[in-house]
Amino acid sequence: MIELKVTGMTCGHCEAAVNKTLAALPGVTRVVKVSRAEERVVVEGDADVEALIEAIEEEGYTAETLA
Numbered sequence: 001m002i003e004l005k006v007t008g009m010t011c012g013h014c015e016a017a018v019n020k021t022l023a024a025l026p027g028v029t030r031v032v033k034v035s036r037a038e039e040r041v042v043v044e045g046d047a048d049v050e051a052l053i054e055a056i057e058e059e060g061y062t063a064e065t066l067a
Contacts, residue, residue, distance in 0.1 A: 003041070004053065028045045
């Protein structure tokens with residue numbers, strides 16, 4: 001599981017956009033959770049973390065790994 005903190009999502013459309021973007025990336029087996037309330041994204045698989053962050057940022061949000 002890969003967990004990221006994502007800020008800037010303000011609505012269900014934002015969550016759906018992030019979900020769709022991440023689901024299309026190589027190495028993502030499943031998008032487990034996208035939550036604007038928790039500012040959190042959880043994906044399953046062996047995707048490159050930097051690729052996940054870059055894809056989220058291309059959608060207009062800020063992402064970072066959770067410590």
